[in-house]
Amino acid sequence: MKQKTIAVIVMTMALLACQNQSTTSNTIDTNKTTIDSIQSLATYLTGCYEYNVGQDTIRLTLKVNGTNVSGELFYDMYEKDKSRGTLDGLLKDSIIETNYAFNSEGMDSDAEVIFKFKNDSLYMGEGPQGVKDGKGVFLDKSKIQFTAAFRKIKCP
Numbered sequence: 349m350k351q352k353t354i355a356v357i358v359m360t361m362a363l364l365a366c367q368n369q370s371t372t373s374n375t376i377d378t379n380k381t382t383i384d385s386i387q388s389l390a391t392y393l394t395g396c397y398e399y400n401v402g403q404d405t406i407r408l409t410l411k412v413n414g415t416n417v418s419g420e421l422f423y424d425m426y427e428k429d430k431s432r433g434t435l436d437g438l439l440k441d442s443i444i445e446t447n448y449a450f451n452s453e454g455m456d457s458d459a460e461v462i463f464k465f466k467n468d469s470l471y472m473g474e475g476p477q478g479v480k481d482g483k484g485v486f487l488d489k490s491k492i493q494f495t496a497a498f499r500k501i502k503c504p
Contacts, residue, residue, distance in 0.1 A: 389412075389439070389442075389465065390412035390413060390414055390415075390439065391412075393410055393412045393439070393444075393465060393470070394410055394411050394412045395409075395410060395500055395501075395503060396408070396409050396410075396500070396501050396502065396503040396504070397409075397410070397470055397498035397499065397500055397501060398498060398499055398501050399472065399496050399497070399498045399499070402426065403426035404424070404425045404426050404428075405424045405425075406421070406422070406423050406424070406472070406496075406498070407420075407421070407422045407424070408420070408421050408422075408435075408470075408498060409421075409503065410435070410444075412439055412444075414439075415438050415439045415440065416438065416439075417435065417436070417437045417438060417439050417444050417446060418434070418435060418436050418437075419434070419435040419446075420432070420433070420434055420435065421433060421434075421435055421448055421450070421461065423452075429452045429453050430452065431450045431451065431452035432450060432451060432452075433448050433449050433450025433451060434448070434449050434450075435447070435448055435461065436449070437461075442464055442465040442466060443462065443463070443464050443465075444462065444463040444464070444465070445460070445462050446460070446461050446462070446463070447459075447460065447461075447483075448460070448461040457483075457484070458482070458483040458484065459477075459483060459484030459485075460477075460483065460484060460485045460486055461473070462486065462489075462492060463494075463498075464494040466494070469497045469498070469499075470497070470498045470500070471494035471495065471496060471497050471498070472494070472496040472498065473486070473492040473493070473494050474492065474493055474494075474495060474496060475487070475488070475489075475491045475492040475493060476488060476491060
């Protein structure tokens with residue numbers, strides 16, 4: 349009876365050990381898949397984009413390396429100030445949060461610009477903005493709406 353109990357305990361421990369190895373292996377695979385997914389998204393997002401409404405055009409060039417994002421943004425708004433500058437930020441999940449350092453009419457400025465990747469498109473965030481420490485920022489990120497859909501274009 350005592351040997352049967354020991355045998356059952358040993359078999360149970362062996363079974364649990366096998367299950368734990370399997371779980372550990374799956375966790376590693378899941379992390380690798382997540383890393384692969386991030387890199388795939390980064391590769392997909394890298395490129396040039398354009399948004400047109402009437403005579404207004406916004407052009408965007410993105411370079412995504414893992415979670416680091418850099419690029420250029422150019423606003424060409426009809427009968428309004430144009431601006432051109434650089435983006436520097438991070439990709440987290442499907443959100444790209446950047447600092448836009450730009451020049452408009454001879455003035456250097458900084459502003460927060462946020463994009464979201466959804467349904468195979470890149471959308472620019474719009475919402476109430478203010479100024480904090482001399483930089484344009486979103487006042488409440490929970491109120492950002494992503495409605496301006498950029499189309500991917502061939503880079504010049």
